[in-house]
Amino acid sequence: MDNLAGRIASNYALIEERVAAAGGRGRTRIVAVTKTHPAEVVRAALSAGLRDFGENYAGELIAKAEELRGEDLRWHMIGHLQSRAIKGLAPHVAVWHSVSRAKEMDLLAGLEVRAQLLVQVDYSGAEGRNGVPPAEVAALVDHGRALGLNVAGLMVVTPQIDPPARAEIFAATRELGEVLGLREFSMGMTDDFEWAVREGSTMVRIGRAIFGDRPAAEPAGAR
């Protein structure tokens, strides 16, 4: 294993331990977020044994998926979905974490997508934030089910507030999903994943704690 793969493997092992210590062993999957990192980093992570990778930008996900075609891995789309990008993403994505509009579901259904799909919940109520308000989640889940989509769970990104306050958001998300019969909860990132795991997360999305700090600027054309 080269240096990079070795470093990724030891960072990942540490995350696994912390997930286990928070009660997530056998329940919480670790999705390695590779946004802004080149395909070689994904290759190194593959040789370190990682299999689940998250990307935020359609163009970047598709480029890496094509470069790594044939590898044994699963791509997770975790960023804001743009309708026009859905068709290009569909052949590559195993889990759609950020569905937040009926129109996106209509497009996914039209493409006969069988992949798991999560509805992103937004508690901030702020303009321009991705996700649907909690009060609208049930209707969107019903819409997806009526279309025959595999609506598996909920996803949430917390605002930059104290971890204890984030724990309340994670708990509220899990309760909301359980009422609707959903089992997957994509909750937790580098700064707060232990709080999320304690509240029932089944997928944590970890970037910096595995790969180090990202370059400040997103690569040109990534969106």
Ligand SMILES: *Cc1c(COP(=O)(O)O)cnc(C)c1O
């Ligand atoms: C970037 C990103 C992550 C990973 O964030 P880290 O803080 O690097 O762990 C997780 N989820 C979403 C939606 C992201 O955009």
